[in-house]
Structures are given as C-alpha cells and as structure tokens.
Amino acid sequence: MASAVEQATAFKNDGNKAFAAHDWPKAIELYTKAIELNDKEPTYYTNRAQAHIKSEAFGYAIADATKAIELNPKLIKAYFRRAVSYAAILKPKDAVKDFKKCVELDPANKDAKLKLAECQKIVRQLNFYAAIEVGDEPSAAEGLDIDSIVVEPDYDGVELKDQMTQEFIDDMIERFKNGKKIHKKYVYQIVIAVKNIVYEEATMVEMKIPDDVKLTVCGDTHGQYFDLMELFRLNGRPSEKHWYLFNGDFVDRGSWSSEIALLLYAYKWLRPHGMYLNRGNHETDDMNKVYGFQGECKAKYNERVFKLFSESFSALPLATLIGSKYLVLHGGLFSDDSVTLDDIRKVDRHAQRQPGQSGLMMEMLWTDPQKAPGRSPNKRGVGIQFGPDVTKKFCEKNGLDAIIRSHEVRMDGYEEEHDGKCITVFSAPKYCDQTENRGAYINIGPDYKLSFNQFDAVPHPPIKPMAYANNSLMSMM
Incomplete structure (x- = not known):
C-alpha cells in the first residue's frame, strides 16, 4: 500500500x-x-x-x-x-x-x-x-455641447437623433460584430441619457412581471460581446414582451466591454421599463482602472467617455426585487442579520458613489455564499462569506423565496445553494478564455417559476481578454 x-x-x-x-x-x-x-x-x-x-x-x-x-x-x-x-x-x-x-x-x-x-x-x-483629490468634481458632461459635434459625412452608420430607435440598435449590433465603433457623439448621447434615467430609479428597483411578459436574468458578461450575442440568439433579443435584467459586471476583463455597456444602455434608453441594470463590483472606478475598462474607453473613444460611464455606473441601482419573491443583487448578503429590504431602500448611493471598504453597498457588491453556517472572511480578501443559515434568516425575515446573485464563476453557469434559497447565475462562458465553464441565464414568467438555461462560448476575433488592462500584472490571472 x-x-x-x-x-x-x-x-x-x-x-x-x-x-x-x-x-x-x-x-x-x-x-x-x-x-x-x-x-x-x-x-x-x-x-x-x-x-x-x-x-x-x-x-x-x-x-x-x-x-x-x-x-x-x-x-x-x-x-x-x-x-x-x-x-x-x-x-x-x-x-x-x-x-x-x-x-x-x-x-x-x-x-x-x-x-x-x-x-x-x-x-x-x-x-x-x-x-x-477634490470633493465635488464637475461632471464630465459639463461644457460638452453635443449638438455642435459634427458626424462626418463618411460615417456609414444609422443616425441617432433625440430618441433611441430599434433601427439604431440593430445597426449598432452589426457594427460591433464587424469591429466597427459608433460615433463618439452617439456614445455621449447614450451614456448621458441612461445616466439620467437610472439616477431617478430607486436603489432597489421593485418590479412585477406582467401576464404577457418573460423576464431573463443574466449574470456577469465581462466584455464577452460575442457570447452575449449567442445568448440573444438562443433566447431572443430584448423586446416589449421580453424583458432583461443584467446583474452587474458588464465590463472589465473581456475586451468588448464598451460594446456591451453601450448595447445594454441603448436598450435601457429605448425601453426604460423593460431593461433592468444592477451595479456590480466591476462598475467601479478602482476596478475599471486595473481590469481594462478605462483603458478600453481611452483606446476606442477617449478619457471623457470613461468619466461619463463612471458617473453613470455610480447612478445604477444596487438591487432589483422581482415580484416580492426574488431579491437580485450582484454579490450577496450582509455581515449583520438585522438588515432588511427597507435598509437597502434607504442606501443613498448618490451620496456615496463608490462602494468603499465597508458598509451595505460594499457587501451587496462583494460578498459570496459558503457551505458552512455562519460567516467568515471572504476568500477574495474583500468582504465576507455567508452561510445557509444567514440566507434562510434573511429570506424568512423579508418574505423572499430566494436571492439571485452573480459575481462568481460556476462551472455549469449557475448553481442553487443554501436549500435553493441562494442562486448564482454567471453569463460569461469560457470566462477570460481560460475557464472551461458554461454560461447560464434564468427565465422567469408571470408565474414566477425559474427556468435555468445553459449555453456555451462561441468563437471571437483574436483579441485576448485584458487587452486594455492597465498593466501586465493581470495577465498572471
């Protein structure tokens, strides 16, 4: 032996x-x-x-x-x-x-x-x-006279006027597939319009699914544009009767982050009540400066575009409550059992802007579930981990069936944990071209039953993940 x-x-x-x-x-x-x-x-x-x-x-x-x-x-x-x-x-x-x-x-x-x-x-x-550092920097939109920006005669895309159109979105999707950009004037219009829309939304958006509507909940997409196109091919694009909720981490790591952010924003502008966007831990300045989104914005457009996106990210809601049954948030639950949905409603995200090192906003964006009861320091080195007993107490106290979160790769694209009360969904298959995971999304109808769907990565142009990252440190990961 x-x-x-x-x-x-x-x-x-x-x-x-x-x-x-x-x-x-x-x-x-x-x-x-x-x-x-x-x-x-x-x-x-x-x-x-x-x-x-x-x-x-x-x-x-x-x-x-x-x-x-x-x-x-x-x-x-x-x-x-x-x-x-x-x-x-x-x-x-x-x-x-x-x-x-x-x-x-x-x-x-x-x-x-x-x-x-x-x-x-x-x-x-x-x-x-x-x-x-100064306290209140002026908005990147200050002094930006969009009306005076000229779109050159040789620009071959659909024109965007004062309102988003499906025609513009369809053209944008094809342009991005073919490695083209949209005009910077249109980028400014989209990001500013959506910042204004989401700024007025609640910190926790509360929505119900109408009788003739299907809602799809997606997890991290991380700049994997061609995999998002595959998800839309299999599941259908956003429409009046097919709503979507993207649960944070649209950007960073993958090298088509600006394309995904602009596409999701364009749909948000077109149908403010049919496209829902939660903030993730990568919709933050410190992550964007290291993991690629700032570099990508500067390479494809300019620094002002990144600053406008940054302002819009800090205006995004932190959670969505679906039919009083499912709380959808990027990371997870809290270090204190006394936290309720009312506490989430009261978070002043406009005053705080960036999540910081502690507090409810940081925990909503960063925490992870664990198998053991109780709580422990997070394996990431940021925030905490929470056990099945924590999830059970939170759901019972707040009348929830489950929480739906993202934030972590799952080899099957999704996982039901904590007796089905903690559900992880991750929508970036073959994450960073390195992990052999599937992607997933969740369809929810008016009956509020969950339908899990998996999909696989598709080929993409030969641009590696992290192509726009601040430094080669990240190439080690």
Whole structure:
C-alpha cells in the first residue's frame, strides 16, 4: 500500500492535470487532498494558490502562499503568487513588498522586476490621485455641447437623433460584430441619457412581471460581446414582451466591454421599463482602472467617455426585487442579520458613489455564499462569506423565496445553494478564455417559476481578454 507521502504526490499530480484542463475547482479539491496527507510540502500550497488565483479567490491564495513561505522562506513562487493576489485586490503596497523579495532572492528574475516596477508605478499614481483629490468634481458632461459635434459625412452608420430607435440598435449590433465603433457623439448621447434615467430609479428597483411578459436574468458578461450575442440568439433579443435584467459586471476583463455597456444602455434608453441594470463590483472606478475598462474607453473613444460611464455606473441601482419573491443583487448578503429590504431602500448611493471598504453597498457588491453556517472572511480578501443559515434568516425575515446573485464563476453557469434559497447565475462562458465553464441565464414568467438555461462560448476575433488592462500584472490571472 502506498504511503501517505506517495498518495499525496499522486493527488498533486492529478491536481496538475485538472489545472491543465482549466478545471480550477477540481484542481483545488485535489491539491487539498494532497495537503491533508502531507501538510509539510510547500509546493502543494503554491499550486493551490495558483488555482485560487484562477478562481479569483485571492484571499485564499494569499493564505496558501503565506503558509508556503512559512515552510520555505526562500520559495520565490510563493512570494510571487502572493504579490499577484495582493495586486488583484488592489493592495499594490503589499504586492511591492513581495515582488521586492522575489528580486532579492533572484536578482535575475526579469518578470518579478517588471511587475515590481509596475506595482511601484501604481502606488505612485494612487498617492498622486489622493494628493489632488477634490470633493465635488464637475461632471464630465459639463461644457460638452453635443449638438455642435459634427458626424462626418463618411460615417456609414444609422443616425441617432433625440430618441433611441430599434433601427439604431440593430445597426449598432452589426457594427460591433464587424469591429466597427459608433460615433463618439452617439456614445455621449447614450451614456448621458441612461445616466439620467437610472439616477431617478430607486436603489432597489421593485418590479412585477406582467401576464404577457418573460423576464431573463443574466449574470456577469465581462466584455464577452460575442457570447452575449449567442445568448440573444438562443433566447431572443430584448423586446416589449421580453424583458432583461443584467446583474452587474458588464465590463472589465473581456475586451468588448464598451460594446456591451453601450448595447445594454441603448436598450435601457429605448425601453426604460423593460431593461433592468444592477451595479456590480466591476462598475467601479478602482476596478475599471486595473481590469481594462478605462483603458478600453481611452483606446476606442477617449478619457471623457470613461468619466461619463463612471458617473453613470455610480447612478445604477444596487438591487432589483422581482415580484416580492426574488431579491437580485450582484454579490450577496450582509455581515449583520438585522438588515432588511427597507435598509437597502434607504442606501443613498448618490451620496456615496463608490462602494468603499465597508458598509451595505460594499457587501451587496462583494460578498459570496459558503457551505458552512455562519460567516467568515471572504476568500477574495474583500468582504465576507455567508452561510445557509444567514440566507434562510434573511429570506424568512423579508418574505423572499430566494436571492439571485452573480459575481462568481460556476462551472455549469449557475448553481442553487443554501436549500435553493441562494442562486448564482454567471453569463460569461469560457470566462477570460481560460475557464472551461458554461454560461447560464434564468427565465422567469408571470408565474414566477425559474427556468435555468445553459449555453456555451462561441468563437471571437483574436483579441485576448485584458487587452486594455492597465498593466501586465493581470495577465498572471
């Protein structure tokens, strides 16, 4: 019979195979089995840390890398992976310390030197922004005379006047498919119009599904435009009788984020009461500056377009209540059992704008479910995790059937947890071209029954995810 050490090695090898197949949950499970049999081998922790990085469980990755460093203080890979994780959760000062250690241990390590320089640059930028920060910046729309902007005669797209039209949307969809942009005048019109619409909506939009309407709830799309087109092909495009709710994270990572944001906004302008948009943790300035959306706006349009989007993101509702049965929000539940739907209604998102490091807005955008009862620190390194007992109490107190959330990859595109009271839906299949997950969406009719639908990724033009990201740090994830 094989010894515990030999069995651990076998589990590690199987974990490597699962990792190579981009099945991160399976890899984590196998590395965990290896650690349970032999908890003194640091490479098991660094391997699991890398699988956690791929799963965006950066808090867990930091813990694993730290354990590996305790076992072997000279293990460069452990410092490197911990630094990457710190960078991912926007803690560049901590990342700088670990990248410095990598360079100290291996002065010839070009990758560590490059990433150290990039992190140091980010720290300088953050210090600069903090030094010049002013309270109430004027709107990016101030001084923008849209009427005076001329659309050149050779522009070959449909004209947009004072109101959105289906004809314009149909033309825009085809332009985006063919790698074309829309005129910046029309971008300004769309983003400003939608900012004004969503600003007037409640922090928690409350809606009912009419007798002749179907509602589709979608999770993260993350700039995967061609996969969104596949979802629409299979399920039907938004229309008067087919409403959609997109539950945050429209942008970042995927390299067609501006296309998705503009398309969803155009539908919102056309049918304000048939297209619902919740804010996600990636509809925030700090994430957009690192994960690609700011860079994409600047590359395809200009900095002003990003600033207008930023203002519109901070005006988005944080949740949607469907028929008093389902609370749809991007992240999840709260660190305090006393929170009610009334507390969500009272959140002044216009005063706060960005979610910050604590409070209801941050938790609505960032938290995740866990299998164990109670609460624990989040695997991401931001916010908390909440157990089935927390979900049950919240649903009972607020008269809900379930919460519907997104925010996390699910290999099947969706998952029902916490006795069916916590449902995750994720609509970016083959996420970042790296994870072999399916996408999913949920159809809900006037009877309020849930119908889960899965779909697969489709080919896209040869532009990689994160093509517009601030730095190559993110290429490690």
